[in-house]
Amino acid sequence: MPILHSQAVAQAKTQDGKTVNVHPAIALQMRDPTLQVTVTIEQNAGQALVSQGKPVPTPRTGWALIDTGASNTCIDDKVANELGLPVIDVGTMLSATHEKVPCNIYPVLITTPIVNLNSPRTMGAALAAQGLLVLIGRDVLANCNLFYNGPTGQFTLSI
Amino acid sequence: MPALERELQYLSSHRDELLKQYGGKILVIFGEQVSGAFDTMEEALNAAVTQHGLNNVLIRRPSEAQIEFSAPALTLGILNANSAQSSSSPS
Numbered sequence: 001m002p003i004l005h006s007q008a009v010a011q012a013k014t015q016d017g018k019t020v021n022v023h024p025a026i027a028l029q030m031r032d033p034t035l036q037v038t039v040t041i042e043q044n045a046g047q048a049l050v051s052q053g054k055p056v057p058t059p060r061t062g063w064a065l066i067d068t069g070a071s072n073t074c075i076d077d078k079v080a081n082e083l084g085l086p087v088i089d090v091g092t093m094l095s096a097t098h099e100k101v102p103c104n105i106y107p108v109l110i111t112t113p114i115v116n117l118n119s120p121r122t123m124g125a126a127l128a129a130q131g132l133l134v135l136i137g138r139d140v141l142a143n144c145n146l147f148y149n150g151p152t153g154q155f156t157l158s159i
Numbered sequence: 160m161p162a163l164e165r166e167l168q169y170l171s172s173h174r175d176e177l178l179k180q181y182g183g184k185i186l187v188i189f190g191e192q193v194s195g196a197f198d199t200m201e202e203a204l205n206a207a208v209t210q211h212g213l214n215n216v217l218i219r220r221p222s223e224a225q226i227e228f229s230a231p232a233l234t235l236g237i238l239n240a241n242s243a244q245s246s247s248s249p250s
Contacts, residue, residue: 041208044201048208057213070230087162087215088207091226093234104162105226107204120200123228135233 003158004114006035024153033066033148033155035112037134039075041085042107042120057083062133064110066146066157070137073108077124079133080106091123110134115159117144165190166217177221188217 010027011019022030040046040059049056060079072091089105108122117140127135147156169191170177177186177193184196185203187210194210197203200218207216 041213042204044205045208048205049212052209054212067230067232069232070228072226072228072230074228074230074233084213086208086211086213088204088218089226090161090163090167091228094227094229100227102161103228120204121226123226125230125233127233130233130236135230137230 001158002115003156004035004112005156006033006154008033008153008155025151026153028148028150028153028155033146034063035066035157036061037064038111039079039134040083040109040111042109043116043118044120045086045107046109057085059111060133063131064134064136065132066136066141066155068138068141068146070135071139072121072123073110073119073137073140074123074125074127074135075106075108075119076127076133077104078126078128080104080108080122080124089121093123093125108134110136110140115144115157117159162215163217166215170217170219170221174221181221183220183222185218185220187211188219189214 008024008028010022010030012022013019038059038061041057046056085106087104088107090102091105092100093103104124106122106124108119110117110119119140143159145158166188170188181196185200186193187195187203187207189211195206203218207218
């Protein structure tokens with residue numbers, strides 16, 4: 001069973017301007033569980049391209065945040081466009097302050113050095129402004145075990 | 160034209176007959192035509208890309224409603240991955 005184990009790391013400046021390491025527990029609390037990922041087209045769609053001798057969209061790398069508050073997984077809409085991912089449906093994003101916003105749905109494969117996460121229905125959203133490429137939501141987490149170890153500043157994701 | 164407008168319109172106006180014909184299958188709809196009906200999303204994606212390349216196609220069960228997505232932290236703009244660092248290792 002592939003297991004991704006991650007330790008939060010962060011730095012802060014003291015009053016005299018010295019850079020110091022923050023305790024991992026605080027680092028994880030401050031920035032949520034994040035990991036570096038690569039995204040490309042979903043596995044089965046990618047296999048179809050390969051079997052026809054067509055190129056698979058060049059993978060893109062960036063930060064993913066595990067968000068147990070998100071019902072679905074999201075990819076930055078601009079990156080999905082640049083990768084040339086096909087739109088396979090249109091959904092709506094619910095917001096407390098705005099009306100429902102339509103958003104495209106893409107088939108995406110999210111890879112880490114250890115775990116591959118297939119996300120056949122990934123919502124497009126503007127994530128780049130938050131420094132994110134992907135938001136991993138509960139649809140993908142439905143196939144995973146997630147262990148959030150607050151005291152040690154670590155989290156573990158396995159499928 | 161917004162993505163899949165034609166396909167969504169076709170699904171909406173033919174829902175009953177598509178349900179009758181294909182039941183709970185996942186349909187691949189391109190333009191105003193069903194180009195395949197499948198039991199799994201994996202099969203549907205593979206067939207959709209085989210037939211239509213990277214063109215936009217609607218893949219959905221006729222019985223399914225539009226997905227409604229909720230991510231409070233995202234919509235409130237309180238996500239932040241700046242200066243995020245982590246180290247990962249296999250266990």
